[in-house]
């Protein structure tokens with residue numbers, strides 16, 4: 433491999449400068465998901481980036497649920513997010529926090545701002561607030577309630593908190609500048625009246641802080657130094673800075689934005705995924721065609737492969753899409769040396785060796801991974817009746833077809849040469865049996881050098897093989913055909929899932945457990961499905977095929 437000089441990304445440069453100049457004496461990062469859905473590959477990037485930076489600079493990493501918006505949040509999502517972060521190896525130790533744990537402190541902070549004359553209670557309706565706000569080209573107008581006295585504001589805010597006012601009838605606003613060129617600074621709403629039951633605090637509150645007010649306070653309370661978020665928050669940064677400054681935090685956190693990760697040929701939007709789940713098009717948030725973290729895990733991706741992928745993507749300020757093939761490349765690279773190989777027949781046809789003794793079974797040696805001898809070897813049962821792939825036989829082969837056809841000889845992988853003597857068709861003209869003879873001299877590993885064959889095919893012994901279900905996947909949408917239809921619905925690939933129910937796998941797979949993965953020779957990498965696979969009905973998901981056009 434060529435040696436490359438790894439240059440620091442722009443976030444590392446900021447952190448190193450801050451540490452050198454004594455702006456901070458430590459590094460503390462966090463991942464702040466809103467528990468309103470399952471995490472996806474984009475979140476994995478954010479998790480690994482935040483965790484990685486903390487680790488790199490001897491700092492700490494927090495997991496914090498940003499649960500300030502009770503209507504959309506569910507405990508199911510909290511549990512799945514925790515499991516995903518842990519699975520990725522981003523260790524938050526004992527630092528699992530909830531923004532809602534800080535509601536008291538946020539409320540106190542709001543009162544502090546009122547006392548400083550920096551916040552006021554406003555009676556304008558949501559529509560009026562919008563009207564007064566102005567536009568990108570025109571300044572806004574001051575609210576008629578902007579000059580209420582501190583005493584009056586304190587009293588009204590307390591009454592809002594006590595439930596005296598209807599939802600939406602009054603809000604607390606920061607008093608900043610209605611003529612600011614940045615609309616976020618035009619007296620933004622920081623607290624609203626909303627009667628909502630919260631999954632953590634129940635009915636304790638009927639006033640809730642707005643995200644832009646809550647988030648910097650959460651970061652400051654936890655001693656976060658570098659608050660890393662995505663680009664859409666860039667225009668909110670002046671407000672973030674205003675909040676931490678006005679509240680007088682020491683070593684206030686610094687917001688840094690980076691570009692979201694987008695992947696081609698997949699769906700990441702929660703709204704779309706939710707609809708696919710609700711319409712029963714996918715079998716849950718973890719359907720292997722999705723790129724939620726739980727779906728990737730179910731499909732057979734490893735934390736290492738996702739880390740590698742995120743590293744390859746890098747960190748930048750410019751939005752761009754990454755090719756799904758790069759993710760496939762990463763999982764192939766990760767599994768190639770780690771996982772054992774096995775033989776599996778996805779579309780079986782019988783192969784009968786006419787000159788092999790009936791009822792006899794011999795056990796042949798097979799390496800588990802040719803490139804990694806440490807994985808050892810196993811014994812494969814071999815007998816007179818085998819299954820091979822249907823497309824490894826052709827009655828009338830085209831040129832350069834080196835597999836089985838009448839009169840041709842091939843190697844059965846890890847076994848013997850067999851020569852096709854005849855075949856049997858059913859009444860519909862489909863080939864149902866291929867008859868061969870074998871040459872006992874040609875056993876694999878025996879050093880036979882008499883003649884060569886051009887094709888090697890895989891097989892399983894019919895009697896000993898285990899019946900299994902195999903699921904093959906294609907991308908759920910095709911970027912080139914357009915992800916969306918004209919009416920805004922998803923343009924789904926009708927072939928995204930193929931279920932093969934009559935596959936046969938070698939008997940060594942009998943004890944395979946959920947998430948175990950294998951390289952099925954010539955077919956790709958496969959993983960035992962964690963939801964549907966049982967001892968009596970093994971189900972394998974294809975993670976990725978063996979070949980790719982992707983080049984690093």
Ligand code: ATP
Nearest residue numbers: 464465466474475477478661662692693700701702
């Ligand atoms: P979505 O838009 O997919 O619903 P979100 O931004 O609403 O995602 P949050 O739970 O609010 O999801 O995000 C948690 C963190 O993950 C935030 O810091 C956010 O910036 C980051 N994040 C979300 N999507 C991506 C992405 N595609 N790439 C990188 N980081 C992301």
Ligand code: MG
Nearest residue numbers: 465466468498
């Ligand atoms: Mg969000």
